[in-house]
Amino acid sequence: EVQLLESGGGLVQPGGSLRLSCAASGFTFSGYAMSWVRQAPGKGLEWVSGVSASGGSTYYADSVKGRFTISRDNSKNMLFLQMNSLRAGDTALYYCVKGTTINTDWGQGTLVTVSS
């Protein structure tokens, strides 16, 4: 069974940083691209970032480009999202997702709140 367990969310002030983590299990992590998708409270889904299976290629939404960095550690089955220069508009539930073009499995999300 695929399991994706996010952590690292919390309350941060505008301009601050957070690092989200996702622990993956139940599949061959190194064989799959991975993504982060977010959902602001009461709003729709926004694709944030993706990374290839090897980690060699990364992709970002324009709204986070230059501020967020996606990475992975295939030896530890871990996905990360480094978020810098956070804004109120980044407040959302952040989902770790298996795949980039076909998102078959989702974690339960970790909540990031950007507020002073």
Place this chain on the structure above:
Amino acid sequence: DIQMTQSPSSLSASVGDRVAITCRAGQSISSYLNWFQQKPGKAPKLLIYAASSLQSEVPPRFSGSGSGTDFTLTISSLQPEDFATYFCQQSYSSPYTFGQGTKLEIK
């Protein structure tokens, strides 16, 4: 970025009804279109990928069609557990944008 527009934004229907939700892409995306279902407090669930391929264990009352810019998700006979919000997503090019969602409510 490719804009995805769903219609309607909300829909009221009864158990047993046949319903259709449409999704329009701002440019041709061939068949690179996914559909998700999301229930309150839960993560989205993949229903359809590549416009018309049914994800494993998804009931066959769900079907997808379309190519190019216009796509449709059809539920042939609504069941009580189908009342949820539905999102389309293009997987043609990064960023892989979503539609704004269609909330399906009980009439």
